[in-house]
Amino acid sequence: MPMFISKRYVDEAPYRCGACKSLKWDYCGAYLGLFVSLFKFIICLRFTNRQSPLSISITMKPVNPHNNSTVSIENSREIDASECNEMDDASQFSYDLVQDIANYLLNSTAHRPKVGIICGSGFGRLAESIENAIKIPYKSIPHFPVSTVPGHLGQMIFGTLNNVPVMCMQGRFHYFEGYSLAKCCMPIRVMKLVGVTHLIVTNASGALNDRYNVGDIVILKDHINLMGFIGHNPLRGTNDPRFGPRFPCISKPYDDRMRMQAIDIMRELGIDSEVHEGVYTCLGGPNYETIAEVKLLKSFGIDCVGMSTVHEVITANHCGIKVFAFSIITNKCIAEYESEETVDHDSVIEAANNQQNFLAELVHRLVAQIDSN
Numbered sequence: 001m002p003m004f005i006s007k008r009y010v011d012e013a014p015y016r017c018g019a020c021k022s023l024k025w026d027y028c029g030a031y032l033g034l035f036v037s038l039f040k041f042i043i044c045l046r047f048t049n050r051q052s053p054l055s056i057s058i059t060m061k062p063v064n065p066h067n068n069s070t071v072s073i074e075n076s077r078e079i080d081a082s083e084c085n086e087m088d089d090a091s092q093f094s095y096d097l098v099q100d101i102a103n104y105l106l107n108s109t110a111h112r113p114k115v116g117i118i119c120g121s122g123f124g125r126l127a128e129s130i131e132n133a134i135k136i137p138y139k140s141i142p143h144f145p146v147s148t149v150p151g152h153l154g155q156m157i158f159g160t161l162n163n164v165p166v167m168c169m170q171g172r173f174h175y176f177e178g179y180s181l182a183k184c185c186m187p188i189r190v191m192k193l194v195g196v197t198h199l200i201v202t203n204a205s206g207a208l209n210d211r212y213n214v215g216d217i218v219i220l221k222d223h224i225n226l227m228g229f230i231g232h233n234p235l236r237g238t239n240d241p242r243f244g245p246r247f248p249c250i251s252k253p254y255d256d257r258m259r260m261q262a263i264d265i266m267r268e269l270g271i272d273s274e275v276h277e278g279v280y281t282c283l284g285g286p287n288y289e290t291i292a293e294v295k296l297l298k299s300f301g302i303d304c305v306g307m308s309t310v311h312e313v314i315t316a317n318h319c320g321i322k323v324f325a326f327s328i329i330t331n332k333c334i335a336e337y338e339s340e341e342t343v344d345h346d347s348v349i350e351a352a353n354n355q356q357n358f359l360a361e362l363v364h365r366l367v368a369q370i371d372s373n
């Protein structure tokens with residue numbers, strides 16, 4: 001007896017089956033019902049696109065993330081391509097908005113810098129060495145993001161280095177802080193509209209190249225835009241040709257002349273043995289890399305890894321600013337499972353701090369050379 005037909009129901013059924021005397025009607029009815037359902041099921045699956053009568057249907061309604069209300073499908077509409085641009089990308093910062101920020105800064109100072117500087121973790125002394133300084137906190141600049149990273153002060157400094165007018169970001173913006181790449185790089189477009197023609201980018205990075213030691217300096221000769229491999233690019237979104245072309249060539253992201261000048265300066269300073277030219281990459285962070293990731297990056301031929309710079313350099317190249325970038329090696333990336341070493345932000349800052357005087361001197365001399373070009 002099928003388990004789902006109760007004994008009581010069978011015993012109490014009033015009719016006997018005419019076809020098979022030993023069974024009551026209910027058995028036959030149940031078998032017949034089952035047979036018909038099975039038949040319907042097979043027909044549905046085989047010949048139509050309709051849902052099987054046995055299948056469960058779950059209706060999922062789209063939810064508006066802003067107020068958690070459900071959105072009726074009947075009221076949805078086709079959207080055009082411009083609406084597909086997330087608010088987070090380059091389209092958010094129009095030329096006019098960037099111009100407004102540049103005008104605000106130009107009205108706040110008499111300095112007219114041609115050289116821009118981005119001070120990464122541990123480059124505070126360089127920022128402090130700027131003379132005739134006008135310091136403008138990011139939070140007072142309209143439409144500007146604010147730095148949230150310990151060690152990044154968050155101000156724009158206008159002043160002079162070796163009598164050359166400069167503008168210096170003391171503290172940059174990182175993807176891991178939650179900013180889009182376009183927002184991280186918007187200040188570089190501001191620099192462009194202020195009149196900057198040359199950019200010096202500094203950062204702290206972990207060594208992948210076994211020949212590099214903590215405290216060494218790496219002059220970037222190229223980079224790999226790993227985040228770009230999955231479509232994260234500061235230029236994503238509507239392109240305004242007043243900044244640069246839709247499809248810029250970035251085959252020489254770092255200016256040869258500035259690189260050569262920097263190498264000469266290192267020689268003058270007598271520290272060229274701790275200086276390398278290398279390939280940098282940026283990962284999104286904020287965590288440092290796993291051992292498997294370190295092995296992968298090494299196998300790509302990358303010399304050092306950080307969490308900045310690449311997108312800034314792309315943005316600068318796009319709008320025709322010449323770039324020099326260097327990295328201070330603050331740690332060796334852990335590449336062996338047996339290693340007991342760890343990496344933390346404090347040790348990264350400490351390692352960068354130890355080289356501050358020298359790095360400031362390098363930038364002073366380089367700025368003077370750029371100005372005399």
Ligand code: HPA
Pocket residue numbers: 204205206207288289305306307330331332333343348
């Ligand atoms: N990985 C990523 N970013 C870094 C590192 C590192 O090892 N050191 C300093 N910044």
